[in-house]
């Protein structure tokens with residue numbers, strides 16, 4: 287399981303080491319990790335490290351220091367490196383090491399434009415191996431051209447010491463880089479693509495604690511982060527700016543306290559996903575009741591049932607209009623369909639809401655009543671789509687973590703409105719974690735906020751984040767399938783607390799873990815079904831069993 291910590295938490299864990307004079311050692315470990323990852327990237331892209339070109343944007347703090355030390359070691363491997371320095375100052379020892387190695391520098395002008403000044407005491411670009419001036423400066427303005435021609439651009443302007451977004455002159459410098467990239471520079475004759483951006487510790491402008499973006503932010507292909515993952519790198523929208531995440535161990539693990547969030551990995555899924563035992567029969571494996579679909583949206587019911595069936599649910603009891611039941615029977619004859627009431631159906635969990643419509647007709651009213659009855663039954667429940675418009679009706683002082691709400695950002699904004707809290711979709715998209723956590727606290731329910739990174743907040747404060755999917759999942763019916771997957775896992779796993787404790791998840795957090803496992807399976811199924819190309823929701827359920835099989839850890843060879 288991957289764990290993420292707040293930037294402040296990670297800094298606190300560094301404190302005792304810093305007091306013990308270990309700061310330089312930590313920085314060397316960080317720099318070594320960064321240099322190794324950049325070298326790996328260069329080797330992948332170019333076939334070799336020697337002769338590559340990098341530009342680093344080195345801010346005034348330790349973040350810039352990390353990158354300067356890393357670049358110094360890359361220069362010693364034959365990389366041509368140019369550091370753009372902050373007028374506010376630079377980590378002196380790291381700069382010295384960089385210059386000694388033969389790195390080139392220029393310093394941004396303090397005013398709010400991107401025009402840099404060549405370092406005052408250089409000019410001619412000379413280097414000498416043993417004198418004081420062991421570096422060369424680059425002429426004014428040239429750093430932008432140098433950046434465009436580079437193989438890798440290292441963003442080391444701000445790290446965990448950042449307060450807010452980039453200020454002048456860095457903000458202007460980053461905007462200038464972005465404008466160049468948008469205008470199609472660099473010259474295609476020289477280089478076929480823009481430099482790969484590597485963020486040192488985190489992309490500058492991403493809030494390490496919340497994942498909020500303070501623009502301008504350079505979108506990284508790779509983020510090399512030190513000590514542990516910062517929360518902001520595993521939640522939206524920060525994760526989208528960070529690219530691939532590589533965590534470098536710098537020896538902080540002893541000081542790290544409770545993580546802010548967790549991410550289930552393939553091993554966790556293999557341990558958590560249910561598999562039938564010899565003595566099982568269909569009722570013990572979990573029966574899922576489904577209240578979904580309407581004359582207007584029959585497909586949502588079919589997709590939800592298909593998602594649940596793909597997870598090997600013991601049985602589905604479907605409640606809804608006869609016409610929808612007939613359709614479900616055609617695509618999934620194993621589903622038991624009726625028009626009965628919730629009370630008449632014995633199940634382990636309910637999935638309510640996909641495609642029930644919001645019209646006032648008697649059919650929709652009946653479905654909404656079934657949703658309420660399912661809630662009143664006190665059984666574990668997934669409330670999706672249409673059910674989110676009636677539930678929860680009021681802010682609840684009760685803890686109901688067994689109720690899993692699955693809104694996307696727009697639906698969460700509506701939910702907040704019903705709770706007399708004015709939060710817009712845009713605000714939720716800018717800081718998903720804050721609002722998922724707040725919604726879980728307000729409702730007492732488990733809240734799964736859908737998106738490229740899906741967050742699951744338990745009302746007890748635990749947060750999971752999953753991001754295995756593909757943008758191809760943004761297609762109609764994808765969410766219905768997800769609801770079915772989570773419903774099936776809920777029916778099978780709700781009572782199996784031991785399974786969760788075996789992977790370090792408290793019993794009270796198992797509802798959130800079930801939702802997170804569902805999101806992970808759904809994302810993986812999306813990647814498999816899309817295979818790099820388009821995806822339609824029906825293909826998702828079909829892909830789930832193969833994803834599941836691939837997750838199972840190989841058994842012992844007897």
Ligand SMILES: NC(=O)C1=CN([C@@H]2O[C@H](COP(=O)(O)OP(=O)(O)OC[C@H]3O[C@@H](n4cnc5c(N)ncnc54)[C@H](O)[C@@H]3O)[C@@H](O)[C@H]2O)[C@@H](O)CC1
Nearest residue numbers: 312313316347348349444445446447448449450451453487
């Ligand atoms: N503390 C440690 O023991 C270690 C720190 N490491 C590195 O050090 C970084 C943290 O270093 P620092 O605490 O020096 O902080 P930063 O390097 O993030 O930057 C702090 C400096 O930036 C300025 N600044 C803050 N916000 C700004 C803004 N919005 N616009 C412009 N300037 C701004 C501050 O005035 C300060 O001078 C980590 O991200 C990591 O890269 C690593 O070397 C590992 C060990």
Ligand SMILES: Nc1ncnc2c1ncn2[C@@H]1O[C@H](COP(=O)(O)OP(=O)(O)O)[C@@H](O)[C@H]1O
Nearest residue numbers: 736737738755756757759760762763764765766
């Ligand atoms: N850009 C994206 N990248 C990865 N997954 C996405 C992206 N956009 C949406 N998804 C996922 O696709 C699903 C869409 O659900 P939803 O919006 O409810 O669709 P629908 O209501 O049409 O079924 C969610 O699981 C969400 O996490």
Ligand SMILES: [K+]
Nearest residue numbers: 441442444488
């Ligand atoms: K950075």
